[in-house]
Amino acid sequence: MLTNRNYQKQSLIKTIIIAAVSARPFAKAAAAAGYNVIALDAFADADTLEASSRALRVGYADGRFQERELVETLQALDLSDVVGLVYGSGFETTPELLDTVNEYVPVIGNTSQVLRNLKRPRQFFMLLDVLKIPHPEVSFKPLERATGWLYKQGGGSGGTHIRKALPLSSISPARGHYFQREVKGTSVSLLFAANGKQARAIGFNEQWLSPTLTMPYRYGGAVSHAVLPRTVEQQLMQIAQQITNAVGLRGLNSLDAVIEDEQVYVLEVNPRLSATFDLYQNHVSHTSGADLFTLHLQTCQGHDASWPHLAHVAKAHHVAYAPYPLHLPVDMTWPAWVADIPAGESYIAANQPVCTILAEADTAEDARKLALARDVALRDIIQPY
Numbered sequence: 001m002l003t004n005r006n007y008q009k010q011s012l013i014k015t016i017i018i019a020a021v022s023a024r025p026f027a028k029a030a031a032a033a034g035y036n037v038i039a040l041d042a043f044a045d046a047d048t049l050e051a052s053s054r055a056l057r058v059g060y061a062d063g064r065f066q067e068r069e070l071v072e073t074l075q076a077l078d079l080s081d082v083v084g085l086v087y088g089s090g091f092e093t094t095p096e097l098l099d100t101v102n103e104y105v106p107v108i109g110n111t112s113q114v115l116r117n118l119k120r121p122r123q124f125f126m127l128l129d130v131l132k133i134p135h136p137e138v139s140f141k142p143l144e145r146a147t148g149w150l151y152k153q154g155g156g157s158g159g160t161h162i163r164k165a166l167p168l169s170s171i172s173p174a175r176g177h178y179f180q181r182e183v184k185g186t187s188v189s190l191l192f193a194a195n196g197k198q199a200r201a202i203g204f205n206e207q208w209l210s211p212t213l214t215m216p217y218r219y220g221g222a223v224s225h226a227v228l229p230r231t232v233e234q235q236l237m238q239i240a241q242q243i244t245n246a247v248g249l250r251g252l253n254s255l256d257a258v259i260e261d262e263q264v265y266v267l268e269v270n271p272r273l274s275a276t277f278d279l280y281q282n283h284v285s286h287t288s289g290a291d292l293f294t295l296h297l298q299t300c301q302g303h304d305a306s307w308p309h310l311a312h313v314a315k316a317h318h319v320a321y322a323p324y325p326l327h328l329p330v331d332m333t334w335p336a337w338v339a340d341i342p343a344g345e346s347y348i349a350a351n352q353p354v355c356t357i358l359a360e361a362d363t364a365e366d367a368r369k370l371a372l373a374r375d376v377a378l379r380d381i382i383q384p385y
Helices: 004-011 024-032 046-051 067-075 096-102 112-119 121-130 230-247 275-281 292-300 364-381
Strands: 015-019 036-041 054-057 082-087 149-153 177-181 186-195 199-209 219-223 250-260 263-270 314-321 326-328 346-348 353-361
Touching (some): 015 024, 024 036, 024 046, 024 275, 036 046, 046 054, 112 121, 112 263, 121 177, 121 230, 121 263, 186 230, 186 275, 186 292, 199 230, 199 275, 199 364, 219 364, 353 364
Parallel strands (some): 015 036, 015 082, 036 054
Antiparallel strands (some): 186 199, 199 219, 219 314, 250 263, 314 353, 326 346
16 A cells, blocks of 8 residues: 555656657666656567556558557556656658647657658758758759669658668659768767757767668668767857758757768757667766756756766677567567567567677777677577577
């Protein structure tokens, strides 16, 4: 039975909804910050369930949440004590869905208009041109010579939407798609916070691919505290500040780019919580009185937030994809270094995500090597269907 004191303490806990394709890192961070969490994502993994009072699976396909299912899920919830909904990936191709969500619960994050301007290719690359920010050449018309070009879907994520342009060069890009000249270089990203006026770096990351024959640009993973030339860091921060000034970015955002000969070429901006958030959250000093999730909430409101102290520990995450159809039993024993663990008995098709592998080390390169070595070790643990 709850005592009066316990009841009062429990009643002061605020409820927040996290909606993202994979809500686990944000749900854990929100819970650690003292919130009661309702997670809405495409998986409802075991560790998301553990961090949340409720974790509900919402249909996700073609790079977007299914609107009807998301709305019906919100309608079925008691929203009386919910302070708002924080979002990650899953809304890029349908920014207007945020407006629909806002009819039920306040959306915390960049507005649908900001998301629309930065995730629709024509608007985004026009903005970069106006700001004189370098980016790979793009085309929205058929190409005469397609060698060296890629074909991309605007708002796509995970790299599974990217193809070589050669077979498609004789046709006009489909709605929301575009051609982009491939730049050979190192893929990097910047995780930063913005309050509508000022941008500040949280960390610089290096990214890698996990390619297949049919998905040559599929996302593999990323590592924090990447060692980059100072000129590259300066370019990335200048670009983050320019875009913040132009559209009024708020909260935590990420900037993806490729570097070639210390020149930065911008690929995209994610104006929402991104996967690289997880590379820093666990290394926030508990004595600093601040954390990344609270930083996101405060900067979304335009405040000058308390800045967390981030320990200099390199952390890598790597997506483990099923090499063949898998049957994962209920009593599956998972290594301590995996996250996004499937809940219950699971059947996973070949090339679909199984879980996320985590690794930490003193340097980014060592953390990356450890994550990739653990991917090989995991294949000896899981069994084909």
